[in-house]
Amino acid sequence: MAELVLMRKAYGEALVQLGRDNPDVVVLSADVSNSDFSYMFQEAFPDRFFNVGIAEQCLIDVAVGLAYCGKIPFANSFAFLLATRALEMVRTHCCYGEANVKLMAAYGGVSDSFDGPTHHAITDIAIMRSLPNMTVVVPSDTVAVAKLLPQVAAWRGAVYFRMNRNEVPVLFDHAYEPKIGKAVDVRPGKDVTLIGTGLMLSRCLEAAEILADEGIDARVMEMHTIKPLDADAVVKAARGTGALVTAEEHNIIGGLGAAVTEVISDAYPVPVKRVGIPDRFAETGPYAALLDRYGMAVADVVKAARAAVAAKR
Amino acid sequence: MHYHSESLIRDLSAKAQSFRIQVLKMVYNAQSGHLGGAFSVAEILTALFFHHLRLDPSRPDWPERDRLLFSKGHACAMLYTAMAYRGFFPVEELMTFRQLDSRLQGHPDRVKLPGVEMCAGPLGQGVAIGVGMALALRMDQSKPSAVTAPSARASRARVYVVLGDGEINAGVVWEGAMAAAKYRLGNLTAILDYNGVQQTGAVADVMPIEPVAAKWEAFGWHVQEIDGHNMGEILNALDRADEVHARPSIIIAHTTKGKGVSFMEYDNRWHGMPPNKEQYERALAELEEGLRTWQNWS
Numbered sequence A: 001m002a003e004l005v006l007m008r009k010a011y012g013e014a015l016v017q018l019g020r021d022n023p024d025v026v027v028l029s030a031d032v033s034n035s036d037f038s039y040m041f042q043e044a045f046p047d048r049f050f051n052v053g054i055a056e057q058c059l060i061d062v063a064v065g066l067a068y069c070g071k072i073p074f075a076n077s078f079a080f081l082l083a084t085r086a087l088e089m090v091r092t093h094c095c096y097g098e099a100n101v102k103l104m105a106a107y108g109g110v111s112d113s114f115d116g117p118t119h120h121a122i123t124d125i126a127i128m129r130s131l132p133n134m135t136v137v138v139p140s141d142t143v144a145v146a147k148l149l150p151q152v153a154a155w156r157g158a159v160y161f162r163m164n165r166n167e168v169p170v171l172f173d174h175a176y177e178p179k180i181g182k183a184v185d186v187r188p189g190k191d192v193t194l195i196g197t198g199l200m201l202s203r204c205l206e207a208a209e210i211l212a213d214e215g216i217d218a219r220v221m222e223m224h225t226i227k228p229l230d231a232d233a234v235v236k237a238a239r240g241t242g243a244l245v246t247a248e249e250h251n252i253i254g255g256l257g258a259a260v261t262e263v264i265s266d267a268y269p270v271p272v273k274r275v276g277i278p279d280r281f282a283e284t285g286p287y288a289a290l291l292d293r294y295g296m297a298v299a300d301v302v303k304a305a306r307a308a309v310a311a312k313r
Numbered sequence B: 001m002h003y004h005s006e007s008l009i010r011d012l013s014a015k016a017q018s019f020r021i022q023v024l025k026m027v028y029n030a031q032s033g034h035l036g037g038a039f040s041v042a043e044i045l046t047a048l049f050f051h052h053l054r055l056d057p058s059r060p061d062w063p064e065r066d067r068l069l070f071s072k073g074h075a076c077a078m079l080y081t082a083m084a085y086r087g088f089f090p091v092e093e094l095m096t097f098r099q100l101d102s103r104l105q106g107h108p109d110r111v112k113l114p115g116v117e118m119c120a121g122p123l124g125q126g127v128a129i130g131v132g133m134a135l136a137l138r139m140d141q142s143k144p145s146a147v148t149a150p151s152a153r154a155s156r157a158r159v160y161v162v163l164g165d166g167e168i169n170a171g172v173v174w175e176g177a178m179a180a181a182k183y184r185l186g187n188l189t190a191i192l193d194y195n196g197v198q199q200t201g202a203v204a205d206v207m208p209i210e211p212v213a214a215k216w217e218a219f220g221w222h223v224q225e226i227d228g229h230n231m232g233e234i235l236n237a238l239d240r241a242d243e244v245h246a247r248p249s250i251i252i253a254h255t256t257k258g259k260g261v262s263f264m265e266y267d268n269r270w271h272g273m274p275p276n277k278e279q280y281e282r283a284l285a286e287l288e289e290g291l292r293t294w295q296n297w298s
Helices: A007-021 A039-044 A056-068 A079-085 A087-096 A124-129 A142-154 A200-213 A231-241 A256-267 A287-293 A298-310 B006-030 B036-040 B042-052 B073-086 B091-096 B126-145 B171-182 B212-218 B231-243 B277-296
Strands: A004-006 A025-029 A049-051 A072-078 A102-106 A135-137 A159-162 A167-169 A184-187 A192-196 A218-222 A225-227 A244-251 A272-277 B067-070 B159-164 B188-194 B222-227 B249-254
Touching: A004 A007, A007 A025, A007 A039, A007 A102, A007 A142, A025 A039, A025 A056, A039 A049, A056 A072, A056 A079, A056 A087, A056 B126, A056 B171, A072 A079, A079 A087, A079 A102, A079 A124, A079 A159, A124 A135, A124 A159, A124 A225, A124 A244, A124 A256, A142 A159, A184 A200, A192 A200, A192 A231, A192 A298, A200 A218, A200 A244, A200 A298, A218 A231, A225 A256, A231 A244, A231 A256, A244 A256, A244 A298, A256 A272, A272 A298, B006 B036, B006 B042, B006 B073, B006 B091, B006 B231, B006 B277, B036 B042, B036 B073, B042 B067, B042 B073, B042 B159, B042 B188, B042 B231, B067 B073, B067 B126, B073 B091, B126 B159, B126 B171, B126 B188, B188 B231, B212 B222, B212 B249, B222 B231, B231 B249
Parallel strands: A025 A049, A025 A072, A072 A102, A102 A159, A135 A159, A192 A218, A192 A244, A244 A272, B067 B159, B159 B188, B188 B249, B222 B249
Antiparallel strands: A004 A167, A135 A225, A184 A218
């Protein structure tokens, strides 16, 4: 069993390192800095940290103003608030106006499990992915957070960086060198490719073990960047294994699964099965139990893989 | 406070009136656009672009420039006109307003048109974006003062936000207003174009904003109230606002929607309606008559 590490703490540490490396980085909060751990940046660089209060629309607009004057603002709030309450500001200024704002989306998916569906973010990837000029990145573990965050800072334009609230399995080591926009091969296989993002990557790896016992040789690919999607990698996986499964902590509508099927239906149609929340709100409860109950169990990935393989001609 | 000569006031007032004529032609030509709120803000924008702001039209990205955030984006025909005559782009381009391939989009696009500091149209956002800019400018300006004396005001870029009265219905305006006061942004000045009319009726009926001066005072802002068509009062108020220390400042400029055209004044129907030929000719005649009054004023 992989070691478990708190993703938001890894984020706080990565943010402080970024602050040391780049004096233009500033951090904004809508008064949840002790939830998302951006308080660590505040402690290290109090003059470069701004708490605008419980005002997510203002959070984005203030970040936009800072960006237009050459700063690299990291605006922190809960994923659902950035993607819904602050959405018009994001669309008009970060996307249309090309403000170089980094949206740090805490509590992605159902990871804020006990706070319930008001605090779950299950539509954010779909929303953000549909905006021109937006880049969407979902790290799978704490190593990915540390490795991707400096790239987010250096990336030209707005980025939606969606993180997990909880302790997550550490999947990668220092040899891991992700690049925004490029898929990562995690496990070879020839019968089906499991494409996972965020926490669901770890569940894809668990599923691959089970499938191996059944004689299905599953390849596993990490898709940390959902937009721009690594279409070449997706098509190659389709050609190589003839069937795909996507797995994400998100509504099955509009997220990674949709992005993959959009590519595949044009370029190289093969069976694609999507694992995610079946277009409904979840409920309050323990995190792992919610994932299991709402369509994102390891067994759901296994089942989808079997179905995808069976659908191959 | 600086002395402003009568000739300066006359010249700027005449310029503002001539810009109304230009705007009328643009909206008539496009058969689309917003006249009422453009006419009400003519003197304010003229005072800013032709006297108060530190700008270099040949370098729209000059880091030391003052930032003008035109938050009431629908009235952009007047913004474009002031920018063109100030030298940001050729005056001839004004007649491409709202046409295909134009840089003069229906609402301002900062990417297409250098010199535009923010995209606007979805209302209410100039104040909060101005807060971000004022914070950034202050961070940069404070760098040398850590080891030397603070530099003179004359070398410091400031942020100016022009907002409409209807748009302060939006909650994010007040979120930004609180943040500006929290961060003691003495380098931020807002000018409220209080023309009293919004899209579907009088501001007082649609969503009463009074007591508006007391609201901004209660939010921690320095408040002045002026006649927003009186060039001398505008120039004085802008100077005074620059001198306010450690808190943001707002100039509540009482104006008339549709100013300068008798049948458009105070009438919400002229918020977003283009004139027909007969209306255009009547409006043009009235505006030209007003311009002659300024030109003959001594």
